[in-house]
Amino acid sequence: MHVVLDNLPAFLRATRVTAQLTVISFLLAMLIGTLVAGFRVSPVLPLRWLGTVYVELVRNTPLLVLISLFVFGFTKIGIRYSYYASAIIVLSTYTGTFVAETVRAGINTVAPGQAEAARSLGLTFSQLLFAVVLPQAFRSVVAPLGSVFIALIKNSALASTIAVMDLSFLGTQLTNSTGRPVAVFMGSAFFYLLLALPSGWAIGWFERRVAVKR
């Protein structure tokens, strides 16, 4: 455990990088996901089509492949961002598909009568979506969205393959320089837990808070 204690500042720095990656990517993924879920239930066919293509294409490709493709492939056609920005772009685009599907499932739990009532009152589609359906949809999918968030904490480890100095990057680095992989990766795992466990508790608390009291 000396290895971990001696490198505590490095572990804390790396934990902050992982936390930053996760939080920024999740906020972007929520935006993308909500928008795409709206696309997928919209009455406009091309929008539904666009949403479906995006979700099916990105969700069914391994994250590692997407990251490598974006950083090493897209660079060649002129799309070039820093490695850190690239990690956030790919993580949020990928996670956005899961958010979209989760939110869409939430939308489907809202009774059709709600939408019919809203339309008969003269609300436009976007008014009915944002004022009537989504607020009810989100409350029923807090738990699955929480799972998406926790999955994102762990998925962010793949950013270490493109030179982002997060917890996994530090793990590889210290393993090679100290030759003590077990202690080092137990340390990494501990700091991932430190991020994921409180997130789980916060999600549980939030879920109870917004639950419909029957």
Added chain:
Amino acid sequence: MGRARWIGASLVAVALTAGACGSSDDSGTVKGGGQTATTTAPSFAAGSTMATLQAKGKITVGVKFDQPGFGQRNPTTNDIEGFDVEMAKLIGAAIFGGKAADVGSKVSFVESVSANREPYLQNGTVDMVIATYTINDTRKQIVDFAGPYFIAHQDIMVKASDTTIKSVTDLNGKKVCSVTGSTSATNVKAKAPQVDLTLFDTYSKCAEALGDGRVVAVTTDAPILGGLVSTSNGAYKLVKAPFTDEPYGIGVKKGDTAFRTFVNDTLEKAYANGDWASAFARTLGKIGLDTPTPPPVDRYTTTPTTAAATTTTTK
């Protein structure tokens, strides 16, 4: 009836799976040689590692499976090839008798990546590690090293058109790529403190980053860069400004002095009779390296085993 058939089917499935495992050759055993030479095997002191391995008829060696020139799986034959592999065969031949080319399946190879070399030696998964394994003081506290059998020099790779980088000090203030946690990254930082390092998990990604202009140079041991240069179709070149000595050693279990001495003796014999040089020409020679003079083996005094457990080894 239905149930009996189901059981029968699953038995067949199990048998098929077992068959598939048996033939897949996961351990990377080197085939060939065929006939075992009828030479008399050397005799060793009872209880020594050499005697134990000889009685077992097999030595397990940790090598790299992805390092061109040193230890790499040949995609066509599935054999592991390279200079490290040749060293393993030389030592195998010294234990079992006969020629290095004829040791066949008596020398079996296990993939060792940088992170598992020490654990593999400590828990006995392998009998020795020959995997571009740089001898340093940190590692000496955990394992014992025979050799060095090769001195690698860290060099710089740039685009073929680059004329600005001539030595390591020219890397100050430049974006340079190396691999996470490697000694190469530490070394370049020491010689060019203002270097701006980008660290990936593999050198092929560094080569990509160089091609994309995200970095202006890649630095690590010359043989590895040589491999990248040779596959770049003339896009990259070696600066040929070596700035470190990386002695590659053969890792053995901590405290096994008799075995370490034996490996050192074997290396010195191979230096003297030309086996070392011919192994070099067959492997690293093919990726453009000139055969150097073999480095003298370092029979250093090892630290006691008990010290390793308590000493902090963080750099």
